[in-house]
Amino acid sequence: MPTTPATAAQISPEIPSNGVQPSGDPAPIMLELVDEDGRTIGTAEKLAAHQAPGQLHRAFSVFLFDEAGRLLLQRRALGKYHSPGVWSNTCCGHPYPGEAPFAAAARRTFEELGVSPTLLAEAGTVRYNHPDPASGLVEQEYNHLFVGMVQAAPRPDPEEIEETAFVTAGELAERHAAAPFSAWFMTVLDAARPAVRELTGPAGGW
Template identity: 85%
Template sequence: MPITPANGQTTGTAAMTATDTADEPIMLELVDEDGRTIGTAEKLAAHQAPGQLHRAFSVFLFDEQGRLLLQRRALGKYHSPGVWSNTACGHPYPGEKPFAAAARRTAEELGIAPSLLGEAGTVRYNHPDPESGLVEQEYNHLFVGLVRDAPEPDPEEVGEYAFVTPDELARRHSEAPFSVWFMTVLDAARPAIRELTGTTTGW
């Protein structure tokens, strides 16, 4: 798994100019089953049933003790509010590289820049959310890495965060609601996570 230094200076023109407003809605890249861009769609429209396959990313960051950084999504979010999920996730803007989007969104949500960040493959899934009725039809780029700084989350994005061991994650997952996509992306990222953390069990 190639690991690349991440200094947080990865936002491009698309990231700086796109805003989530009524006048300028966020647009997502629609893709085919091989991940090739075939068009764009407005963010909410892409998630309305039955969903349109679009590009996304998921980030898993670990501290120096090998604990995974989880976040609980803010209660004000329109999609999957109040549930626990991986470190950060989101969608590249049209034309934005997934790596740059992953670093950008981690900074926006948690106020941190990974000290290391590497690609961990892709996974395609179709997950309806029973609470909202929205559908996650995603071609998801996975990233794993290390973080050394304490998070400073944006309260509009993140309700709380926790660093967890594998056992703590299993217990929390059995007791609290998690995002519908969490186990799918975690399972797909496990080989890269084990390489990063130097373990063959646990993660």
């Protein structure tokens, strides 16, 4: 289980670093398709993998906490095509084909929030099927979970994140009852709770 500070990983060599193909067109974002046991079986373009009924693909979800045991939430940018403007966990996304989920989690956390997590550790996996009624897209995901600490102030990318908030377990319950959250949020949080409790201690209330 990795416990050392994580840094942004290098982009997989299959993906041009500037996101542009030699032709000048944007490079398609490819996801890794998996079977029910998480074994790689192929690839698919990102939007195609999310169109109903969805194709099972590899994903990751990150939960970072400050020294007071508060969870860092993000509200997704309004311009995102999938689940815009809703609250969700610290960071979530998809590894590039061939990229280790741990490396992808560290990379994407830095890209979205401008921080590198410390003590980032694996927290298991969860498989789910969550349609998004607003967009008609479907999350068919085999999700790798990670928990860790954040020790620097977030510097969110406005194209990805509308706002952030640190919340206690009680504050999260109030916010979840009053504001829209991503369809997958409670599924990934519940699956990660044992690792979250190990990280934050019993006094955290998670």
